[in-house]
Amino acid sequence: MNVGEAGEFRLIERLCRSMPLAAPGLVVPVGDDAAVIRMGGEEDLLATCDMLVEGVHFIRDRTSARLLGRKAAAVNLSDVAAMGGWPAYLFVSLAVPGDLPVAWADGLYQGLGEAAERFGFALAGGNVSRHPDRVVVDIFLLGKVESGRALLRSGARPGDRILVTGSLGDSAAGLALLDHPSATVPAGIRERLVAAHQDPEPRIGEGRAIGAWGGVTAALDVSDGLLADLSHLCESSGVSARVHADRVPVSPQSREAADALGKDLLDWSLSGGEDYELLFTVPPEQVEMAIRLLNGDGMARATEIGEILEPGQGVLVLDEHGKTMRSGASCGWDHFRPKLPMGDTP
Amino acid sequence: MNVGEAGEFRLIERLCRSMPLAAPGLVVPVGDDAAVIRMGGEEDLLATCDMLVEGVHFIRDRTSARLLGRKAAAVNLSDVAAMGGWPAYLFVSLAVPGDLPVAWADGLYQGLGEAAERFGFALAGGNVSRHPDRVVVDIFLLGKVESGRALLRSGARPGDRILVTGSLGDSAAGLALLDHPSATVPAGIRERLVAAHQDPEPRIGEGRAIGAWGGVTAALDVSDGLLADLSHLCESSGVSARVHADRVPVSPQSREAADALGKDLLDWSLSGGEDYELLFTVPPEQVEMAIRLLNGDGMARATEIGEILEPGQGVLVLDEHGKTMRSGASCGWDHFRPKLPMGDTP
Numbered sequence: 001m002n003v004g005e006a007g008e009f010r011l012i013e014r015l016c017r018s019m020p021l022a023a024p025g026l027v028v029p030v031g032d033d034a035a036v037i038r039m040g041g042e043e044d045l046l047a048t049c050d051m052l053v054e055g056v057h058f059i060r061d062r063t064s065a066r067l068l069g070r071k072a073a074a075v076n077l078s079d080v081a082a083m084g085g086w087p088a089y090l091f092v093s094l095a096v097p098g099d100l101p102v103a104w105a106d107g108l109y110q111g112l113g114e115a116a117e118r119f120g121f122a123l124a125g126g127n128v129s130r131h132p133d134r135v136v137v138d139i140f141l142l143g144k145v146e147s148g149r150a151l152l153r154s155g156a157r158p159g160d161r162i163l164v165t166g167s168l169g170d171s172a173a174g175l176a177l178l179d180h181p182s183a184t185v186p187a188g189i190r191e192r193l194v195a196a197h198q199d200p201e202p203r204i205g206e207g208r209a210i211g212a213w214g215g216v217t218a219a220l221d222v223s224d225g226l227l228a229d230l231s232h233l234c235e236s237s238g239v240s241a242r243v244h245a246d247r248v249p250v251s252p253q254s255r256e257a258a259d260a261l262g263k264d265l266l267d268w269s270l271s272g273g274e275d276y277e278l279l280f281t282v283p284p285e286q287v288e289m290a291i292r293l294l295n296g297d298g299m300a301r302a303t304e305i306g307e308i309l310e311p312g313q314g315v316l317v318l319d320e321h322g323k324t325m326r327s328g329a330s331c332g333w334d335h336f337r338p339k340l341p342m343g344d345t346p
Numbered sequence: 347m348n349v350g351e352a353g354e355f356r357l358i359e360r361l362c363r364s365m366p367l368a369a370p371g372l373v374v375p376v377g378d379d380a381a382v383i384r385m386g387g388e389e390d391l392l393a394t395c396d397m398l399v400e401g402v403h404f405i406r407d408r409t410s411a412r413l414l415g416r417k418a419a420a421v422n423l424s425d426v427a428a429m430g431g432w433p434a435y436l437f438v439s440l441a442v443p444g445d446l447p448v449a450w451a452d453g454l455y456q457g458l459g460e461a462a463e464r465f466g467f468a469l470a471g472g473n474v475s476r477h478p479d480r481v482v483v484d485i486f487l488l489g490k491v492e493s494g495r496a497l498l499r500s501g502a503r504p505g506d507r508i509l510v511t512g513s514l515g516d517s518a519a520g521l522a523l524l525d526h527p528s529a530t531v532p533a534g535i536r537e538r539l540v541a542a543h544q545d546p547e548p549r550i551g552e553g554r555a556i557g558a559w560g561g562v563t564a565a566l567d568v569s570d571g572l573l574a575d576l577s578h579l580c581e582s583s584g585v586s587a588r589v590h591a592d593r594v595p596v597s598p599q600s601r602e603a604a605d606a607l608g609k610d611l612l613d614w615s616l617s618g619g620e621d622y623e624l625l626f627t628v629p630p631e632q633v634e635m636a637i638r639l640l641n642g643d644g645m646a647r648a649t650e651i652g653e654i655l656e657p658g659q660g661v662l663v664l665d666e667h668g669k670t671m672r673s674g675a676s677c678g679w680d681h682f683r684p685k686l687p688m689g690d691t692p
Contacts, residue, residue, distance in 0.1 A: 003451055004444025004476075011451055011474045015438070018455035023434055023468035035470040037435065037488070040387025047471060049486055051439040056476045088369055089383065092361070093397040093439075093484045098350025105349055105357055109364035122369035124381040125393060128357045130350075130402045131482075138439045138484040140395055142383070 028152060031236065033079040033220050034143065036150045044150060046143035048079040054134040062178060065104045067198045068137070069111020075223065076141035077119055077202035078276040082221035083152075084211020085145035086204060089124035090116065093138040095131035108137070119204055151211050151280070153236035156218035160281040160308040162241060163290055164249065165206050166300035168226055169265060170196035172272025173254040176261055185260045189253045200276040206300055207278060209293045216290070219280035225271040227326075229279055231315045237281075240313035243306035245270070246320040270317065270326070281308055374498060377582065379425040379566050380489065382496045390496060392489035394425040400480040408524060411450045413544045414483070415457020421569065422487035423465055423548035424622040428567035429498075430557020431491035432550060435470035436462065439484040441477035454483070465550055497557050497626070499582035502564035506627040506654040508587060509636055510595065511552050512646035514572055515611060516542035518618025519600040522607055531606045535599045546622040552646055553624060555639045562636070565626035571617040573672075575625055577661045583627075586659035589652035591616070592666040616663065616672070627654055 003011055012030075021029045027044065028036035034048035052072050054060055063071075073090065080087050092112065096105065116122065121141070174197030177183060177190050203221070210216050218237050222229050226248065234241050248269045258265035277300065282290050287304055294302040309316075317326040349357055358376075367375045373390065374382035380394035398418050400406055409417075419436065426433050438458065442451065462468065467487070520543030523529060523536050549567070556562050564583050568575050572594065580587050594615045604611035623646065628636050633650055640648040655662075663672040 001448045002444060003442050003446045003448055003474075006448050008474050011440075011448070012472070014448070014452060015440075015455045015458075015472065015474075016469065018452070018459040019436075019462045019469035020459075021468055021470075023466075023470070026435060026468055026470055030469060030471050035435065035437075037391075037470070039385035039389065039391060041385040043385065045383075045385060045391065047435070047437065047486075047488065049437050049439050049471065049484075050473055051441055051475050051482075051484065053441050053475055053477050053482070055478050056441075089372060089381065089393070090365075091381075091393065091395050091486065093395050093486075094357075094361075095397055095399050095402075095482065096349050098348060100349045102347045102349055102352050102357070102360070106360060106364070109361045112361075113364040113366075116365045120369075122367055122372055123362065123365035123376060124367075124369070124372055124383075125376055125395065126358070126361065127396055128349075128354045128361075129397050129399055131399050132401050132480075134478075134480075136397075136399070136441065136477075136482050138395075138397065140393075140437065140439075140486040142393065 028150060032153050033082040038147065042147055043144040044147045046080050046083050046085045046145055046150065048076055049138060049140040050075045051136065051138040053136050060135060063198050065107030066111040069108040070115050070199055072137045072139050073112055073115035074200050074202045074276060076139045077115065077204060078221040078223065080141060080143035081203045081207035082219050082278055083143070083145055083150045084207050084219070085143040085150065086208060087119050087121040087141055087143045089142040090121050091124055091140040092126040094126065095129040095136040097131055097133050100135065145211065149211060151216050151219035153218055153220050153233050156233060156237035156239050156281040156308045158239055158308050158310045159284060160217050161284055161287050161304050162243065162279070162281055162306040162308065163302045163304050164222065164277050164279050165203055165294060165302050166277045167249045167251040168222065168275050168277060169250050169254045169268030169272045171200060171274040172268035173257040174198065176263060177257055180261060183260050185257055189256055192253050193257055197274065200274065202276055203278045203300055206294055209296070209299070210280060210290060213293055215282050215286040217281045217283065219278060222275040222277045222279050223273065225273040226279065227270050227315055233279065234315060239311050240309040240315065241306060242309055242316045242318060245317050245325060247303065247305045249303040374496060378499050379428040384493065388493055389490040390493045392426050392429050392431045392491055392496065394422055395484060395486040396421045397482065397484040399482050406481060409544050411453030412457040415454040416461050416545055418483045418485050419458055419461035420546050420548045420622060422485045423461065423550060424567040424569065426487060426489035427549045427553035428565050428624055429489070429491055429496045430553050431489040431496065432554060433465050433467040433487055433489045435488040436467050437470055437486040438472035440472065441475040441482040443477055443479050446481065491557065495557060497562050497565035499564055499566050499579050502579060502583035502585050502627040502654045504585055504654050504656045505630060506563050507630055507633045507650050508589065508625070508627055508652040508654065509648045509650050510568065510623050510625050511549055511640060511648050512623045513595045513597040514568065514621050514623060515596050515600045515614030515618045517546060517620040518614035519603040520544065522609060523603055526607060529606050531603055535602055538599050539603055543620065546620065548622060549624045549646055552640055555642070555645070556626060556636060559639055561628050561632040563627045563629065565624060568621040568623045568625050569619065571619040572625065573616050573661055579625065580661060585657055586655040586661065587652060588655055588662045588664060591663050591671060593649065593651045595649040
């Protein structure tokens with residue numbers, strides 16, 4: 001068997017079987033958006049990493065180095081946001097071909113620097129290596145959260161309501177538009193959707209608002225696609241879930257792009273991936289408060305999209321008549337599936 | 347200008363100019379073996395990362411996956427050792443081609459697991475991605491040290507003595523033997539030197555012994571080569587240094603390999619790189635104690651090899667008559683130089 005057949009998650013399982021997973025101070029181990037480390041002070045440390053490989057996660061000619069730097073930061077910032085924390089220290093491992101223009105590296109650094117200024121973290125380390133022919137950027141981000149207050153994936157209980165910030169599917173719509181440069185959609189719509197894909201907005205402020213509050217039972221970020229990530233949350237919490245398809249928030253822009261391209265908007269919003277919105281659960285009596293907390297200036301609004309169920313049912317999607325139209329979580333992003341965000345097949 | 351012309355260190359400088367380098371709790375920022383983060387408890391956190399790229403840092407056919415896993419851990423463990431700390435939490439970002447056998451990934455995991463068991467750290471996170479055609483392993487390691495007691499590069503003072511653990515040049519000798527499989531050296535010698543290159547021993551116990559003691563003024567690990575790393579130490583401390591070539595510890599095995607291959611042993615020991623020994627400075631009256639501290643069972647012995655000088659003189663190498671035979675630090679490892687550890691040119 002090769003790793004492509006095994007897939008990302010089976011490889012991670014095998015890694016977890018090969019190494020000790022418990023250590024003093026490691027209060028949340030492998031399996032959440034970030035590890036949580038307790039050092040004895042007022043704050044816990046959050047730790048997460050994500051790698052971007054040229055030709056797999058991005059095409060060098062189809063995004064700018066600056067936007068790639070912002071996105072490399074954003075995908076990690078999103079993990080810290082999903083834990084209810086704030087970013088503190090960033091480390092970058094960079095491998096680049098010797099003939100890469102220095103201006104390109106400067107662009108990447110500029111993008112990382114913009115994220116650092118905006119979200120208030122510092123560069124704390126890293127290394128630069130040669131790669132024969134590709135750019136590889138691996139970001140390691142340390143964040144902080146009030147001790148014992150990290151939002152985990154594991155606390156959802158039957159009866160809890162499921163909420164999501166912002167709109168889903170914009171990133172997938174942007175990717176589809178990059179793949180179809182001649183599609184006839186207004187320039188403003190194209191620009192907004194491509195930006196959702198290339199320059200996603202990590203929900204740090206939103207994560208802080210619902211984290212500090214204390215009413216959230218479980219949370220994670222939508223990086224692999226709503227159904228895939230909801231399924232991760234359900235696995236961690238030992239529950240099932242039901243999503244009402246007609247309540248999943250979509251933008252008018254992605255609706256227009258789906259019409260123009262003849263695509264199914266629901267596919268994008270349920271399984272598109274790379275939305276970097278926050279998906280979280282609260283007890284029914286807390287829904288109103290959760291929505292109010294995310295009603296602030298410049299914040300992504302929260303929408304109630306479903307309910308947590310007793311275990312054994314998986315993740316169900318209901319149509320507007322309450323009929324199950326999909327079940328399972330077969331359609332998320334796996335790094336070994338031949339799909340390519342931020343560009344087309346290399 | 348391209349990144350190959352700029353080189354590793356100029357790229358890192360440019361990155362450092364693009365991002366904030368200071369943040370609350372970051373008591374030792376970019377530029378030491380590891381960042382030091384203060385969280386308010388009894389221990390500080392150490393953080394370091396290092397990436398291995400197939401074809402640049404290793405050749406897949408010339409090392410086993412298991413040894414590569416051990417080495418990927420060791421190069422990071424060595425940074426924690428150089429700070430006087432102990433390892434706690436490891437994160438691994440892995441990018442692999444889809445056709446890589448799962449058995450190879452298992453071998454890598456086994457190597458990481460062996461290092462974890464031996465040095466007492468846990469897997470705390472990571473991710474697995476697809477790479478079109480190469481293996482890339484990036485390790486992020488968090489360690490701990492008693493708060494305020496991390497060994498830094500920056501404390502060396504004129505008059506301090508320079509010491510190094512173990513012997514230098516064995517790794518370079520092992521690499522040279524890998525490049526010359528037909529060289530006539532006894533099998534036992536070949537085995538030991540190749541092991542020094544492919545399976546280096548991080549000096550965690552030694553780092554703890556001299557760290558807990560408190561007599562060390564500056565320390566780092568020898569990864570780029572003695573002269574290059576001593577030059578890093580001098581830059582950080584604002585001093586110069588003098589090394590006595592005839593005191594640099596070399597193994598009888600590397601001497602035999604140099605003879606067999608017609609190579610200059612001093613080149614290997616001064617500039618070979620990847621030794622992962624500890625290089626440190628102490629006031630003259632502490633030399634004896636430092637040597638005694640590293641006299642324990644299974645520990646690498648320390649050797650006094652030179653002195654710290656007033657600034658402005660760079661790094662000098664003296665022959666046995668006290669005559670300067672080399673100066674400067676031009677001959678260290680740079681990731682963009684066409685030298686390839688653990689194998690030959692791809």
